[in-house]
Amino acid sequence: xxRDTAAGRPLPLPAxxxxxxxxTKRFGRQQVLRGIDLAVRAGRITAILGPNxxxxxxxxxxxxxxxxxxxxxxxxxxxxxxxDPGYRAEIxxxxxHPHFPENLTGREVVHLLRDLRGDAVPEDDELFGAxxxxxxLDKPIRALSGGTRQKLNAAVAFMFRPAxxxxxxxxAGLDPVASGHLKAKILRARHDGTSVILTSHxxxxxxxxxxxxxLLLEGRVEFQGSLRRLKDATGEGRLERAIAHxxxxxxx
Amino acid sequence: xxxxxxxxxxxxQDLRRSRWLLGYALLLLALTDALLRFGGGGPRAVLSLMNVxxxxxxxVSIVFGTMYLYGARxxxxxxxxxxxxxxxxxxxxxxxxxxxxxxGFLIGxxxxxxxxxxxxxxxxxxxxxxxxxxVLLTLVxxxxxxxxxxxxxxxxxxxxxxxxxxLAATALYDALLVVVATTFSDYxxxxxxxxxxxxxxxxxxxVLLLLRFDTAALMGYTGxxxxxxxxxxxxxxxVLAALGLWCAAPLLLANRRFRRKDF
Numbered sequence: 001x002x003r004d005t006a007a008g009r010p011l012p013l014p015a016x017x018x019x020x021x022x023x024t025k026r027f028g029r030q031q032v033l034r035g036i037d038l039a040v041r042a043g044r045i046t047a048i049l050g051p052n053x054x055x056x057x058x059x060x061x062x063x064x065x066x067x068x069x070x071x072x073x074x075x076x077x078x079x080x081x082x083x084d085p086g087y088r089a090e091i092x093x094x095x096x097h098p099h100f101p102e103n104l105t106g107r108e109v110v111h112l113l114r115d116l117r118g119d120a121v122p123e124d125d126e127l128f129g130a131x132x133x134x135x136x137l138d139k140p141i142r143a144l145s146g147g148t149r150q151k152l153n154a155a156v157a158f159m160f161r162p163a164x165x166x167x168x169x170x171x172a173g174l175d176p177v178a179s180g181h182l183k184a185k186i187l188r189a190r191h192d193g194t195s196v197i198l199t200s201h202x203x204x205x206x207x208x209x210x211x212x213x214x215l216l217l218e219g220r221v222e223f224q225g226s227l228r229r230l231k232d233a234t235g236e237g238r239l240e241r242a243i244a245h246x247x248x249x250x251x252x
Numbered sequence: 253x254x255x256x257x258x259x260x261x262x263x264x265q266d267l268r269r270s271r272w273l274l275g276y277a278l279l280l281l282a283l284t285d286a287l288l289r290f291g292g293g294g295p296r297a298v299l300s301l302m303n304v305x306x307x308x309x310x311x312v313s314i315v316f317g318t319m320y321l322y323g324a325r326x327x328x329x330x331x332x333x334x335x336x337x338x339x340x341x342x343x344x345x346x347x348x349x350x351x352x353x354x355x356g357f358l359i360g361x362x363x364x365x366x367x368x369x370x371x372x373x374x375x376x377x378x379x380x381x382x383x384x385x386x387v388l389l390t391l392v393x394x395x396x397x398x399x400x401x402x403x404x405x406x407x408x409x410x411x412x413x414x415x416x417x418x419l420a421a422t423a424l425y426d427a428l429l430v431v432v433a434t435t436f437s438d439y440x441x442x443x444x445x446x447x448x449x450x451x452x453x454x455x456x457x458x459v460l461l462l463l464r465f466d467t468a469a470l471m472g473y474t475g476x477x478x479x480x481x482x483x484x485x486x487x488x489x490x491v492l493a494a495l496g497l498w499c500a501a502p503l504l505l506a507n508r509r510f511r512r513k514d515f
Binding site: 087 | 255258259262263265266267269270323324325326327329330331332333334335336337338512514515
């Protein structure tokens with residue numbers, strides 16, 4: 001199965017963009033992940049949900065190679081996550097708290113990331129325009145407001161047209177207008193064939209974005225499937241109620 | 253390794269605008285200039301500067317380095333999420349931090365000599381040694397800053413440890429040597445003391461400088477031994493090798509830690 005991307009190149013589209021089996025991780029005495037099995041479907045928007053300390057950010061960090069799993073295996077786009085950093089060329093990452101170097105300008109940060117990635121793809125500067133960033137790019141980061149830094153953080157994640165976007169609390173710290181631009185962009189990225197993994201604690205906002213849901217509870221996958229299946233399984237009409245239902249009773 | 257060069261270049265860009273680094277260079281500049289003007293002539297100014305170099309350079313290198321690395325942690329995470337290997341990133345980060353610190357030192361101490369008239373060539377040798385010792389100590393203590401910031405998650409704790417390391421190297425270790433020397437004063441201590449001196453990078457810097465200034469006789473009763481031993485080419489080579497080791501060992505440990513670390 002192939003699909004045309006925005007750049008016009010046909011890409012083989014694997015059924016899953018992320019597959020994990022039996023991933024475990026312990027921090028000191030705390031067993032954070034107790035065997036995670038995941039199959040994140042390509043070309044869809046998947047939300048990783050769960051209460052605090054359920055292991056959401058650990059899963060994301062293991063995906064990015066920031067944290068090493070103790071056991072199990074993990075593949076992104078068919079490439080095993082291990083010592084070769086090359087697979088990360090396919091990933092655009094928007095961290096929750098961006099801390100860019102204070103004395104650099106936004107433009108210099110963009111240049112550095114472009115340099116490091118060395119992608120030949122024409123860049124996607126749509127979000128830069130939508131956020132009004134070009135006027136801010138020549139100021140040092142320390143002169144930018146928190147909201148503007150967050151906008152830069154989002155724009156940079158989309159810039160290299162990655163096959164997989166990982167967005168950690170993407171709308172936190174954005175004003176409603178910017179948040180709207182970002183959500184529209186996420187939907188357009190999916191339309192162009194990009195897979196998106198995101199976390200958020202604002203469940204109502206996910207309802208309009210998300211195709212699939214992964215619910216983590218105490219280091220295990222409690223539920224994995226489409227939003228519709230989640231609602232059917234729990235008999236609840238809204239994501240928030242469905243999640244609450246699962247967290248209280250569980251389906252397994 | 254090209255990723256290392258890219259990271260190195262960005263860090264230089266960032267740090268050359270750092271107000272702290274500018275302050276460091278200006279302070280050294282003012283101090284050196286004042287010592288040259290009012291410190292009673294070139295050789296004595298160089299000798300006074302020696303103490304500045306031995307105390308101040310390690311302090312700034314390890315404290316500024318540690319602070320910078322804790323501050324850069326989130327950005328390092330973002331860099332690690334790019335298709336870049338960890339060792340390349342580590343190499344770029346270290347060079348990018350050590351080079352501006354060394355440059356700040358060279359400018360701060362070197363410029364006043366240039367305009368203040370190191371006119372007669374007699375000072376060139378000691379000055380070169382002073383600059384070399386300062387750069388070497390910068391490299392060593394920046395490496396230690398990397399090690400400290402990678403070993404301790406907590407910023408306040410890391411900063412405390414960094415200051416402790418500096419205190420140990422500049423003051424506590426010498427106090428220890430004195431205790432050893434007085435306790436075992438009945439024994440021939442020259443060689444053991446030389447051995448112990450090699451274990452402290454600041455002492456290594458001091459030996460390197462003192463040999464150049466012909467003041468070995470001022471170094472108490474071991475002075476003669478020091479001069480006889482270190483004055484030779486072999487001695488200087490040994491001191492330089494030990495300083496190199498002091499730079500390489502923390503770096504290797506820190507890189508090992510960096511490669512395995514969970515961010």
